[in-house]
Amino acid sequence: MAGHAYATLVGTRRERAPRAPGGPRRAGVVWPLATVGAVFTAAQLLLVRPGLGLGWDETVYVSQVSGHAPAAFFSAPRARGVSLLVAPVASWSSSTPLLRVYLALLSGLALYLALRAWRPLFPVRVLTLAGTLFASLWITLFYGPQAMPNYWVAIGALTATACTLRAVTAPSDRTALWGLAASGALMAWMRPMDAALAALPLLVLVLLRRRWTVLAVLLGGLAAGAVEWVVEAYTAYGGLLNRLSDGSDIQGGLGWHLAVADQLRSLGGRTLCRPCTGTLPGPAVTLWWFALPLLALLGLAVAVRARRAAATLLPLASAVMAAFPYLFMIGYAAPRFLLPAYALLAIPVADALCRLTTTPGGARRPVATTLAVLALAAHLTVQLTVLLPLVDRTAAAHRDWSRTAATLHRLGVREPCLLTGHEAIPVAFYAGCSSAATTGHNANSTSTAIARTARHRPVATLVAPGDRLPDYARTWPSVRLGELRLYYAVPEGP
Incomplete structure (x- = not known):
């Protein structure tokens, strides 16, 4: 019954892998998707x-569970899913390479499982191409091994959409129900507001089909992931509405902001575009971004013609909901914000490309296939052209933080210590210090408290050109660090 329902939903019979002598029947079905995860x-x-x-x-999230440095200030929009995700490594080791390897392995496994969830709905060639398209984006490659939430929201949304389609069509699919609960919790665990938006089309479908068990599972998963964030809102932020308001303020005030051009500017390798000024990247860098929605709509047209629109329309709707606030409601851009939309759009885009390159009988169209291969090669080239310089720039910036931390240690600013001023949060983590701010989104102290701390603990402040020197540091000795000036106070021992 379940197999018949899936076939009805997608409008085609599922592929059958030939049985290998002495081997499992589904081995041929699994290995292309596993290969995508491994290569990623x-x-x-x-x-x-x-x-x-x-x-x-990353230093904010990791510091919450790390023994290397005190926990940094945790602002209202953040959720603790990433901190819990890295805890198995960060709680006992300060090794960044070990953490990166752990996250890379975990992200590859997660991509495989997310694609595997779609297996009853689409042929394996479509899923393999979808995984390849998503995994090859410079944004996905850059953030896959990072302690950041957006990739994991993308994986959760991709899995939850597949499991919703399966559970609605075949209520006896227990694997889909468990997958829906886990993926809903994962999304909300990482970013509750993003999870709510991505899940809204899923909830609409479930309500229209009157699948009350599926509705309970989806809502239960989302609630399980968000409960800590909601409880913390009341214990640390003055209530849920206050936390939402603070989060909106930190993001510049949610409202009508046309951020499409900002997102385009960020595609050239800007991890945070705030303020987002400057010229747009060249057409070679942005062409895939414009082609993505067009190919997704083509995939929808193909699905409607094949009478299997639901399996394509649902990821499209979730992608639109996930992307909408970051395109039209905030006044800045970061390319990682759209990772959930890219993951969801990869399914209809891959379906459209596979349909364009094959005849109704399943034979290859040589010209279309050749053009598609050339386009994919050009796409990979563009992504690497953006990724590699970005990695070099990022590594250089992080080395600067490490050198600043070494200078602090040389001057006697060692743990337990306190750091304030320009980029105090990441530098403090590298130095093993606490961080403090008296103004801005991360304000968690006062000038009086910092001056009092300096009487019995090493304290330092980093001042950028044009910044005002805090009153408490006016009598401290200082050294120049590139364009910055470091002021420090090291109390004499007893």
Whole structure:
């Protein structure tokens, strides 16, 4: 019954893998998807490299569970899913390469499982291409081994969409129900608001089909992932509405902001575009971005013609909902924000490309196949052209933080210590210090408290050109660090 329902949903019979002598029947079905996950992991380790130091946001998430440095200030929009994800390594080891390897392996496995969830709905060739398209984006490769939430929201959304389609069509599919609960929890665990938006079309479908068990499972998974964030809102942020309001303020105030051009500017390798000024990248860098929605709509047209629109329309709707706030409601851009949309759009795009390159009888169209292969090669070239310089720039910036930390140690600013000023959060993590700010989104202290701390603990502040020197540091000695000036106070021992 379940197999017949899936066939009805996708409008085609499932592929059958030939039975290998003495081997499992489904081995031929699994290995292309497993290969995508394995190659994705290998590409991360080769191109992004395990030695890449932790970024600003990563230091916030990792510091919550690390014994290397005190926990950094945790602002209202953040959720603790990433901290729990890295805890199996970061709680006992300060090795960044070990953490990178762990996350690369985990992200490759997660991609395989997400693609595997779609196996009853699409042929394996479509899923293999979809995984390849998503995994080959420079954004996916760059953030796969990082302690950041967006890739994991993407994996959760991709899996939840497949499991919803399967559970709605075949309620006896227990694997789909378990997968839906786990993927819903994963999304909400990482970013509750993103999870709610990506899940909205899933909830609409479930309600229209009146699948109350599926509805309970989906809502239960989302609630299980979000419960810690909601409880923390009341214990640390003055209530849920206050936390949402603070999160909106930190993001510049949610409202109508046309950020499409900002996202385009970020495609050239800008991990955070705030303020987002400057020229747009060349057409070679942005062409795939414009082609993506067109190919997705073509995939929908193909699906409607084949009378299997649901399996394509649902990921499209979830992608639109996941992308909408980051294109039209915030005044800045980061390419990682759209990772859930890219993962969901990969399914209809891959389906469209596979249909364009094969005849109704399944034979290859030589010209279309050749053009598709050339386009894929050009796509990979463009992604590497953006990725490799970005990795080099990022590594250099992180080395600067490490050198600043070494200078702090040389001057006697060692743990237990406190750091304030320019880029205090990441530098403090590298130095093993606490961080503090008196203004801005990360404000968690006062000038009086910092001055009092300096009487019995080493304290330092980093001042960038044009920044005002805090009153508490006016009498401290200082050294120049490139364009910055480091002021420090080291109390005499007893």
